[in-house]
Structures are given as structure tokens and as C-alpha cells.
Amino acid sequence: MQERRTNRERSEGTTATLISTARRLFVERGYADTGTPDLVMAAGVTRGALYHHFADKRALFRAVVVVESRVIAEAVERAAPGGDDPVADLIAGGEAYLDAMAEPGRSRLLLVEAPAVLGTAEAAAIDAEHAGRTLREGIEAALAAGAIRPLPPAALVTLLGATYDRAALAIAEGAPRSDCTAVLAAMLDGLRT
Amino acid sequence: MQERRTNRERSEGTTATLISTARRLFVERGYADTGTPDLVMAAGVTRGALYHHFADKRALFRAVVVVESRVIAEAVERAAPGGDDPVADLIAGGEAYLDAMAEPGRSRLLLVEAPAVLGTAEAAAIDAEHAGRTLREGIEAALAAGAIRPLPPAALVTLLGATYDRAALAIAEGAPRSDCTAVLAAMLDGLRT
DNA sequence: GAACAGACATACAGTCTGTATGTAAGCTGA
DNA sequence: TCAGCTTACATACAGACTGTATGTCTGTTC
Missing domain, CATH: 1.10.10.60 (Homeodomain-like)
Incomplete structure (x- = not known):
């Protein structure tokens, strides 16, 4: 055998x-x-x-973070492949993100531990290659289409991403998802032209 | 001697x-x-x-977090003591928050390490007694005055707080503050009635 | 098939955390 | 005021963990 x-x-x-x-x-x-x-x-x-x-325990943790990030990004891209309505895509992608992050423990791993263990710079770099990238593409498309106000793209990605991140964490800790999405929708409204 | x-x-x-x-x-x-x-x-x-x-190393860390949180909250309250324009107060308080968080290392300590070391629940509880409280009071005042849309207060505090938090972190890492405040202002616009 | 490289397993050294014990100084009631 | 008690430490210790160094066995290559 x-x-x-x-x-x-x-x-x-x-x-x-x-x-x-x-x-x-x-x-x-x-x-x-x-x-x-x-x-x-x-x-x-x-x-x-x-x-x-x-190389060390940290490197193993990093590998886990990369795998998880990839899973999230794939789920978002599947839900928002990029149609002709960029803002609708942003919303659909956001919903898919919250769905994917609902997997127990995932939000803590990616949003709490990863920045602490790897440092914010490295964690942000990993995110920028995965879920963060899908958000950036969505925002750039919306900016190009003139659907949202002409604001600095980097700040838009960072701050809108932060809002979705904290929403995912709050939902994981029991906050009503509908409350979060209502506020998210209102904030997105503020970005519209 | x-x-x-x-x-x-x-x-x-x-x-x-x-x-x-x-x-x-x-x-x-x-x-x-x-x-x-x-x-x-x-x-x-x-x-x-x-x-x-x-009791242990963690308890000492917790004490540090409480002290820092108190300093932040005091700075915010000094800047936005609660006037007759709740939205203006929110904006002034936000600026004071970003100022206070500009102290090197403070954002990492409070926003990255505290949730990882103490857990999100305990970190959130500490925040809710200090800086988070000032934000909640500001939002409740704005809601009561009918200055912002009637959305769930808890979600508003959480998500708006998250946006300011990430802005503070981004600024600490070199992002232009004006870019961040421009996006923050736009998002606040979305909450207005 | 002989030399080599890769993939482990084992043994070890250094460091850290939390606890248990010892000691000196402040406090308190008679 | 001083004997007894408590507080505020200092020291010594036990357990655990991380990373490294070394040994071994199997697959690969010429």
C-alpha cells in the first residue's frame, strides 16, 4: 500500500x-x-x-491570506463582470463581497489579523491584487462613464473599500445586513453625479 | 536623599x-x-x-489603548462642542479626529493592533466610550434635527466611523489629506436629507 | 547506478510569558 | 510606638514557542 x-x-x-x-x-x-x-x-x-x-509562521499566514483574498475576488468578479451600468456593477459587486465575507472567520482573518500580522502595507498590497482590484476597476469604470463625481480614484477606492470592509465585519458580528446596505447605498448616492 | x-x-x-x-x-x-x-x-x-x-501584557496594552482613546475623544469634543448646525459639527469633529490621529503610530495602535490584540468586540467597546461616543452623539443630533436621512443610527456610526478610521490610516501612510476629506465630504453629502 | 538534490524528521538554542516565592517598606490598631 | 499586617515590588522558575542546525531517506539525473 x-x-x-x-x-x-x-x-x-x-x-x-x-x-x-x-x-x-x-x-x-x-x-x-x-x-x-x-x-x-x-x-x-x-x-x-x-x-x-x-520561511516562517508569518509566511504561512501570508499564503492563507492570499488564498482567501483570491476566493473573495473571484466571487466578486463572477457577480459583477462589468456591464454597461457601472454603478449597478458596483452595487452588485458589493453584495457579492458581503456574501463572500459572510464565511465565518473570514472577515477577522482578512480584515483584522492580516493588517496586524503582515502590516498594513503588505495587507493592502495583497488586497490590491484581489478584491481591491475589482473595486478599483469598478470605480474607474464609473468615473470614466461619468456616473460618479470626479474625485481622486485612490481615495475613493480606499474609503469605499473601508466602508464595505467594516460592513462585512459588522454583519459577521450580528449587525442586520439590511441596515448596513441601506447606509452603504446612501453613501454611494453621495458619490453620484 | x-x-x-x-x-x-x-x-x-x-x-x-x-x-x-x-x-x-x-x-x-x-x-x-x-x-x-x-x-x-x-x-x-x-x-x-x-x-x-x-494581570498580563494584554491588560497593559488595554490601558494604553484607553488612554489614547480618551485623548482623541477630548480633542474631538473640544473642536465640536455641539452647536446649532449638527452637520457642521460632524465635519469639524471629523477634522479634529484626523488631526488627533496624525500623531505618529497612533492610528496603527488604535485601529490595527487594538482590534487584533483585544478582539473587535472589546476594541469597539472602548471606542464606544470615547471617540465613537462623540460620533454617535453627533449623528443622533443630526438625525434629530432632520439634517441627515433617517437611517439606522448604529449602522451610520459604524460605517461612517470606519470611513474616518481608514482615512486616518491612509493619511498616516502618506495619502494626501485633501483627497480623503473630499471623498468624505461627498459621502456625507449622500447622508443629507 | 552513482552522485546529487529535494523533502522532510529530529534535536537544539534562545526567548518569551506567566507564576510562585522572597523581601523591604508602608500602614494600622492597641 | 511597635507588633502585625498589607502593599509593592524583586527574583527565580516552569512551560511553551519560534527558528535553526543537522541527519536521513527518497526521488531525480547523468
Whole structure:
């Protein structure tokens, strides 16, 4: 019953197991309260494997954040592929974002722990390649179409993104989603031409 | 030259020294990278003193967060004591908030580390007693005066607060303040009746 | 198939946190 | 005023964790 595997398969399998296990534990207990001994035990490997594939615990956490960010961005893009009404796309993308962020623990991982562990700069850079990118594209499209007021795009992306982020966190902590979306809609109104 | 001090004076002096030293080090290096040995060395006391006055490292951090929050809230209240134009007060308070948050490291401490270390619930509770309270009062006044649309107050406070928070962080990281305030003003416009 | 590289497993060193114990100084009632 | 008590520390210790160094075994390559 010895399963014979190529080296590449071994590596990919081990890293995938580590990342998925880390994702679960970091979500359940948080980064600081998840020790690498526990983590590798749950993954069925040893700390040697972890430190062979990742520079340190932080690098593993970063990998988890990248995977989660990618999942979010894909969900948003699926919901708002970019039609002829940019503001409607923004709203649809926002709803999809809140849906994707409803996955338990995800908002804490991406919005609370990631900036603290990786630093705001690195966390923002990861976001800018994924969910943040979809928001930026949506805003640029709306600006180009003249649908929203000519404001600095970078600040628009940052502040509108922050609003959606905190809405996701609030909903995860039990706030009524309809209340949040009502306020979000009003704020978006203010950006309209 | 033995200075004779009452026990109460000793305690107050030691805790004050610990808190101010911790504030400096947590701001400079962050919570996780500030060890208690370093901290007490810088404060000129021993770890025994620290653990005599605080339950654990987290409790000391919490004390720092409370002090900083209080400073912010006082600055905001000084700038917006509550006049007859609630929206103008909101804007003035927001400016004061951004000013107060410009103190280097403060935004990271309060907006990034506090939620990660204390948890979002406890960080939000502390905020709700200080800066968050001033915002809530401002919004309630504006709602009562009919100056802004009748939206759920809790969601308004949360999401508008989030926008100001992220603006403070962005400014601390070099974003042009005028860009941020322009977008903030537009979003506030959306809330107006 | 021999040399090499990759993928781990194990052992170790350093550091940190929280606790338990010891001590000196303030406080308090008779 | 002083014996007894309490507060405010200082010191010593135990447990845990992170990152590194070293050893081994399997796949790969020439």
C-alpha cells in the first residue's frame, strides 16, 4: 500500500495540507493563539515540513491570506463582470463581497489579523491584487462613464473599500445586513453625479 | 536623599511610567515585537512590578489603548462642542479626529493592533466610550434635527466611523489629506436629507 | 547506478510569558 | 510606638514557542 509519488506531488500535497489546516486554525483561534506544534499535528506533518516550505509562521499566514483574498475576488468578479451600468456593477459587486465575507472567520482573518500580522502595507498590497482590484476597476469604470463625481480614484477606492470592509465585519458580528446596505447605498448616492 | 513616598504615590507613579513607556514602545515596535523584559527595562522597573499592577501584557496594552482613546475623544469634543448646525459639527469633529490621529503610530495602535490584540468586540467597546461616543452623539443630533436621512443610527456610526478610521490610516501612510476629506465630504453629502 | 538534490524528521538554542516565592517598606490598631 | 499586617515590588522558575542546525531517506539525473 506504499503510495508512490513524485517529489512535486509530495510538495504540492504538503503545502496544500498546511495551508488548508492553517486556514482552519487561524480562523478558529487566531494567529497568535495557533502554535506551530499544534498546527503541524493537525495537518499530520512535522514542523520540519512547515519550515521547509515556508520561511516562517508569518509566511504561512501570508499564503492563507492570499488564498482567501483570491476566493473573495473571484466571487466578486463572477457577480459583477462589468456591464454597461457601472454603478449597478458596483452595487452588485458589493453584495457579492458581503456574501463572500459572510464565511465565518473570514472577515477577522482578512480584515483584522492580516493588517496586524503582515502590516498594513503588505495587507493592502495583497488586497490590491484581489478584491481591491475589482473595486478599483469598478470605480474607474464609473468615473470614466461619468456616473460618479470626479474625485481622486485612490481615495475613493480606499474609503469605499473601508466602508464595505467594516460592513462585512459588522454583519459577521450580528449587525442586520439590511441596515448596513441601506447606509452603504446612501453613501454611494453621495458619490453620484 | 531617600525620597519618602506613600504607597499610593508609588503605585500611581509606577503604573503611569509603565503605561507611558508601553505606549512609546507599542507604537514604535508593535505589540508582538515588544517583549516585557525590554519594556520594564526601558521603564526602569522589573517584571515583578508589571505583573503586580497588570494581570498580563494584554491588560497593559488595554490601558494604553484607553488612554489614547480618551485623548482623541477630548480633542474631538473640544473642536465640536455641539452647536446649532449638527452637520457642521460632524465635519469639524471629523477634522479634529484626523488631526488627533496624525500623531505618529497612533492610528496603527488604535485601529490595527487594538482590534487584533483585544478582539473587535472589546476594541469597539472602548471606542464606544470615547471617540465613537462623540460620533454617535453627533449623528443622533443630526438625525434629530432632520439634517441627515433617517437611517439606522448604529449602522451610520459604524460605517461612517470606519470611513474616518481608514482615512486616518491612509493619511498616516502618506495619502494626501485633501483627497480623503473630499471623498468624505461627498459621502456625507449622500447622508443629507 | 552513482552522485546529487529535494523533502522532510529530529534535536537544539534562545526567548518569551506567566507564576510562585522572597523581601523591604508602608500602614494600622492597641 | 511597635507588633502585625498589607502593599509593592524583586527574583527565580516552569512551560511553551519560534527558528535553526543537522541527519536521513527518497526521488531525480547523468
